[in-house]
Amino acid sequence: MKILVVEDEAAIAAGLRFNFEQEGYEVVIAVTGEEGLHAFAAADPPFDLVILDLMLPQMSGYEVCRRIRKQDSQVPIIVLSARTLAEDKAVAFDCGADQYVTKPFALLELLSRVRNLVQRRRRGRGAPKVYRFGNVVVDPERFTVTVGEQTTRLTTLEMQLLNYFLENRGKVLSRQQILEDVWKEPADITTRSIDNFVLRLRRLIEPDPGEPRYIVSIRGTGYQFMADVTEQTARSTERLSSDTADSTS
Ligand code: CA
Numbered sequence: 001m002k003i004l005v006v007e008d009e010a011a012i013a014a015g016l017r018f019n020f021e022q023e024g025y026e027v028v029i030a031v032t033g034e035e036g037l038h039a040f041a042a043a044d045p046p047f048d049l050v051i052l053d054l055m056l057p058q059m060s061g062y063e064v065c066r067r068i069r070k071q072d073s074q075v076p077i078i079v080l081s082a083r084t085l086a087e088d089k090a091v092a093f094d095c096g097a098d099q100y101v102t103k104p105f106a107l108l109e110l111l112s113r114v115r116n117l118v119q120r121r122r123r124g125r126g127a128p129k130v131y132r133f134g135n136v137v138v139d140p141e142r143f144t145v146t147v148g149e150q151t152t153r154l155t156t157l158e159m160q161l162l163n164y165f166l167e168n169r170g171k172v173l174s175r176q177q178i179l180e181d182v183w184k185e186p187a188d189i190t191t192r193s194i195d196n197f198v199l200r201l202r203r204l205i206e207p208d209p210g211e212p213r214y215i216v217s218i219r220g221t222g223y224q225f226m227a228d229v230t231e232q233t234a235r236s237t238e239r240l241s242s243d244t245a246d247s248t249s
Contacts (some may be wrong), residue, residue, distance in 0.1 A: 002045065004024045005202055006036035006064060006231060007053040007080070012103075019107055032060030040068055047075060049111075054081040061094045070098030073153035074143045076117040080105065086190055088096055098156045100189075102200065116184070121156065131166050133214070133227035136205050138162060145204050154229055157182070161197050162205075165215060165225035170222070171231065174222040198223060 003020055007057040008031045017027045028037035028043075033056050041045060050068060054061035065077055079097040081088060089100045099113055131138040137146040143159045145152050154162065164182050165173075175191040183189050200208040216224045 001048045002028070002043070003114070004028050004036060004039055004043070004047045004050045005031065006030045006033065006056065006061070008032065008056050009053070012053075015107070017108050018061040019111060023111060023115075025223065027115075031062065032057055036064055037067055038160070041071065046072065048121070049114060050077045051114075052077055052079050052097070054079055054088070061090055065092065065095040065097050069155065073155055074121070076121060076156050078110070078113060079110045079119070086192075089189070090193065090196065093157075093196065095195065097099055130232045132230045132232065134175070134207070138166060147205060158197060158200060161194075162201055165223070165230060169225045169227060169229055172218050172221060176222075178222060194222075
């Protein structure tokens, strides 16, 4: 497991390196956004997770986040920031961050967040399954949504939320419940953020995002995912050839 830490404060960077190395992670530190982007692009194998300070010299952490997201829609990004305003968090999430941790932070908490994100990502890879409804195909393992001919890659959280809707289709889900089940850290994020994520998903999958028929708003409560969904194992589609080859060898 390989982590990129983009942090200009040497003491914090050194502390993170020490603790993550103790946990068995390989750590690369970058002290500017530019350096972080270079390290990210050059990494082979790629990084499993990015920890990104927002207040960096020259290029801001927001911009670094946006650019990393453009290259890789899946890598978990944890933003570190001394700013606690809800709007700063919202901007960070809009830039593609998965989690927002305010400084000063508790190291144990950060370590467990990292562990969680890495595990969730591995679990997401575990059971290949593809969902189909209307002209939409969702592949949670590849973090892709295909509508007609158009395939889009989702961020980790977008995929987790869509997957959650799919697994709980037909149920009325309160915002609070969604926070607890998908974000797992309800104290840290406002229900408003869920609405922003839902807006983005609707723009992707709804034939008419203004009149959603899949992710339906339930007034005063939350959302209900309504679709006639077919589940297929990815095995029965694209994976067929390689899996067959494996099992017969
Ligand atoms: Ca800083």
